[in-house]
Amino acid sequence: xxxxxxxxxxxxxxxxxxxxxxxxxxxxxxxxxxxxxxxxxxxxxxxxxxxxxxxxxxxxxxxxxxxxxxxxxxxxxxxxxxxxxxxxxxxxxxxxxxxxxxxxxxxxxxxxxxxxxxxxxxxxxxxxxxxxxxxxxxxxxxxxxxxxxxxxxxxxxxxxxxxxxxxxxxxxxxxxxxxxxxxxxxxxxxxxxxxxxxxxxxxxxxxxxxxxxxxxxxxxxxxxxxxxxxxxxxxxxxxxxxxxxxxxxxxxxxxxxxxxxxxxxxxxxxxxxxxxxxxxxxxxxxxxxxxxxxxxxxxxxxxxxxxxxxxxxxxxxx
Amino acid sequence: xxxxxxxxxxxxxxxxxxxxxxxxxxxxxxxxxxxxxxxxxxxxxxxxxxxxxxxxxxxxxxxxxxxxxxxxxxxxxxxxxxxxxxxxxxxxxxxxxxxxxxxxxxxxxxxxxxxxxxxxxxxxxxxxxxxxxxxxxxxxxxxxxxxxxxxxxxxxxxxxxxxxxxxxxxxxxxxxxxxxxxxxxxxxxxxxxxxxxxxxxxxxxxxxxxxxxxxxxxxxxxxxxxxxxxxxxxxxxxxxxxxxxxxxxxxxxxxxxxxxxxxxxxxxxxxxxxxxxxxxxxxxxxxxxxxxxxxxxxxxxxxxxxxxxxxxxxxxxxxxxxxxxxxx
Ligand SMILES: Nc1ncnc2c1ncn2[C@@H]1O[C@H](COP(=O)(O)OP(=O)(O)O)[C@@H](O)[C@H]1O
Ligand SMILES: Nc1ncnc2c1ncn2[C@@H]1O[C@H](COP(=O)(O)OP(=O)(O)O)[C@@H](O)[C@H]1O
Ligand code: SF4
Ligand code: SF4
Ligand SMILES: [Mg+2]
Ligand SMILES: [Mg+2]
Numbered sequence: 001x002x003x004x005x006x007x008x009x010x011x012x013x014x015x016x017x018x019x020x021x022x023x024x025x026x027x028x029x030x031x032x033x034x035x036x037x038x039x040x041x042x043x044x045x046x047x048x049x050x051x052x053x054x055x056x057x058x059x060x061x062x063x064x065x066x067x068x069x070x071x072x073x074x075x076x077x078x079x080x081x082x083x084x085x086x087x088x089x090x091x092x093x094x095x096x097x098x099x100x101x102x103x104x105x106x107x108x109x110x111x112x113x114x115x116x117x118x119x120x121x122x123x124x125x126x127x128x129x130x131x132x133x134x135x136x137x138x139x140x141x142x143x144x145x146x147x148x149x150x151x152x153x154x155x156x157x158x159x160x161x162x163x164x165x166x167x168x169x170x171x172x173x174x175x176x177x178x179x180x181x182x183x184x185x186x187x188x189x190x191x192x193x194x195x196x197x198x199x200x201x202x203x204x205x206x207x208x209x210x211x212x213x214x215x216x217x218x219x220x221x222x223x224x225x226x227x228x229x230x231x232x233x234x235x236x237x238x239x240x241x242x243x244x245x246x247x248x249x250x251x252x253x254x255x256x257x258x259x260x261x262x263x264x265x266x267x268x269x270x271x272x273x274x275x276x277x278x279x280x281x282x283x284x285x286x287x288x289x290x291x292x293x294x295x296x297x298x299x300x301x302x303x304x305x306x307x308x309x310x311x312x313x314x315x316x317x318x
Numbered sequence: 319x320x321x322x323x324x325x326x327x328x329x330x331x332x333x334x335x336x337x338x339x340x341x342x343x344x345x346x347x348x349x350x351x352x353x354x355x356x357x358x359x360x361x362x363x364x365x366x367x368x369x370x371x372x373x374x375x376x377x378x379x380x381x382x383x384x385x386x387x388x389x390x391x392x393x394x395x396x397x398x399x400x401x402x403x404x405x406x407x408x409x410x411x412x413x414x415x416x417x418x419x420x421x422x423x424x425x426x427x428x429x430x431x432x433x434x435x436x437x438x439x440x441x442x443x444x445x446x447x448x449x450x451x452x453x454x455x456x457x458x459x460x461x462x463x464x465x466x467x468x469x470x471x472x473x474x475x476x477x478x479x480x481x482x483x484x485x486x487x488x489x490x491x492x493x494x495x496x497x498x499x500x501x502x503x504x505x506x507x508x509x510x511x512x513x514x515x516x517x518x519x520x521x522x523x524x525x526x527x528x529x530x531x532x533x534x535x536x537x538x539x540x541x542x543x544x545x546x547x548x549x550x551x552x553x554x555x556x557x558x559x560x561x562x563x564x565x566x567x568x569x570x571x572x573x574x575x576x577x578x579x580x581x582x583x584x585x586x587x588x589x590x591x592x593x594x595x596x597x598x599x600x601x602x603x604x605x606x607x608x609x610x611x612x613x614x615x616x617x618x619x620x621x622x623x624x625x626x627x628x629x630x631x632x633x634x635x636x637x638x639x640x641x642x643x644x645x646x
Contacts, residue, residue, distance in 0.1 A: 180539075181579070258565075260545040
């Protein structure tokens with residue numbers, strides 16, 4: 001079976017003032033099968049949203065290949081992309097900003113159907129009603145405005161709109177980061193069930209590994225524009241290899257008192273315009289060795305049969 | 319010992335076009351010096367309005383006090399005159415918020431803003447303001463104690479040049495200028511990545527210990543509260559529904575809402591454990607539910623819950639407001 005999405009050697013450079021260049025995505029490989037959910041996790045600024053925008057071809061890549069449903073789309077122009085766009089949708093972090101405050105729920109959800117001339121009149125009305133039911137909102141919400149909805153309800157409306165054209169791939173860019181934990185749990189449960197009902201593939205972006213675990217089959221951990229560990233979710237949780245993955249896991253606060261992590265990862269995500277030589281995590285790594293600042297470890301399969309890869313000199317075998 | 323903060327039957331409403339929203343409905347809260355208390359509840363529960371009430375920062379109107387009192391270190395906050403209020407805000411209470419950008423001026427450097435605050439504090443405490451070189455030195459020292467790299471260089475940078483975590487550290491540094499006794503941190507890490515959240519929480523824990531601060535930490539996430547606070551106060555729709563030692567409440571929550579908030583936090587140590595949602599959402603405070611305000615979302619609700627408002631009472635070593643607290 002060919003993958004729904006196959007990304008190889010993807011790069012994106014943004015020119016900065018003074019002739020410098022931000023290497024926002026710096027050699028990323030991804031595979032996503034139909035109906036599969038892949039999490040992409042890392043701190044702010046590591047390149048997650050740029051990967052999302054490239055995969056959806058909202059921006060052109062600087063290099064590499066993106067195949068969607070078997071078709072190479074990395075160099076397509078707008079006209080050629082238009083029919084493909086129905087198959088891929090995105091949900092953003094902030095549902096408050098994603099909805100037009102002057103439009104009713106009906107107008108927002110109906111918009112893609114109207115623009116693509118999929119339905120009109122009574123058929124449109126019933127299709128939008130069915131989409132609301134799908135995301136767990138009553139049909140009485142059709143005539144509400146965004147200010148009459150809670151954050152979680154707005155995010156459901158955004159999801160209904162994204163589902164309108166029956167996409168194959170939904171990119172979720174931090175879909176719960178702006179929500180309360182109680183509402184986050186609602187949305188995560190809903191996303192998990194939705195995928196089981198509808199054979200949707202997710203590219204699920206988050207800075208929190210715990211959130212990804214609830215929804216995804218596989219996870220890629222991104223650090224400074226590249227994936228540094230990748231594998232099945234449960235394998236990564238059971239035996240994280242990369243020191244960065246371990247640091248991300250250690251930062252998650254469990255529902256128990258008195259468990260503030262003693263050692264926190266120092267410093268912010270470094271600059272994509274000044275990626276260090278060797279291992280890009282070396283400046284923050286508690287396990288740094290001499291080789292680390294000289295040679296880039298590259299992403300390699302770990303010993304043993306599992307499809308688990310890591311980019312760390314200290315972690316290829318143990 | 320005098321409580322540092324003593325809130326009695328505090329009732330506050332907002333009047334608007336659509337009517338009166340009773341946002342705080344009889345809050346009772348006593349905080350002793352040195353306590354670390356966490357206030358937890360979903361967005362809209364009234365946590366920020368409560369915090370702002372303590373520093374008398376709620377705008378009136380649209381706010382309106384319906385009753386109750388707030389004492390800080392034995393003094394009636396509502397009766398304070400201008401000078402006393404300035405002392406309260408300058409030296410008694412310091413606040414930090416979710417979005418530091420709102421409280422930093424984008425057109426002035428970090429150093430210029432800190433120097434202003436330092437000199438204003440000198441004046442407020444009746445001293446001659448120190449000269450700007452001395453104030454800059456003090457600012458750099460403070461930034462250094464926030465574990466900010468190159469504190470002296472940081473003084474010449476502008477807010478937009480800093481990351482979210484750095485800005486929050488700058489705000490914490492500014493909050494400590496007046497050597498406050500109570501630090502109110504209102505969702506200080508909600509907008510940050512988990513890694514930066516852990517750094518900022520650790521910093522707050524160290525500062526609280528070093529300066530013997532009393533801490534009131536506000537969050538919608540019990541994981542955050544558990545990391546720093548020894549006492550937890552759960553708010554629902556303008557009321558306190560559970561209040562006790564964190565170890566007691568986390569191990570054996572007695573209010574169904576507290577149980578819901580706990581189950582909503584993902585727990586990596588439980589295999590296959592998924593965060594559980596709380597069904598429904600917080601009520602519109604223009605017309606809050608009768609009886610127990612939580613009853614429309616409560617799986618245990620019985621007929622009495624729709625009729626009688628539960629009062630706080632002692633059950634199993636903490637206070638809780640639920641008719642069924644003994645059985646739950
Ligand atoms: N349009 C742009 N111009 C310049 N730099 C950009 C642009 N978009 C993103 N970047 C940079 O690329 C890096 C990755 O950003 P982003 O993909 O938004 O990260 P994330 O989503 O993981 O927070 C950051 O250093 C960011 O500053
Ligand atoms: N200035 C204001 N005017 C009118 N209503 C307000 C104002 N500030 C807060 N509220 C209302 O008070 C309630 C509690 O808000 P808040 O204390 O901010 O909640 P929390 O901090 O728990 O999220 C909400 O319903 C909010 O809409
Ligand atoms: S390669 Fe070296 S510096 Fe990089 S993560 Fe592994 S041990 Fe740390
Ligand atoms: S009083 Fe009744 S409705 Fe309220 S929390 Fe207790 S059982 Fe539930
Ligand atoms: Mg992003
Ligand atoms: Mg608030």
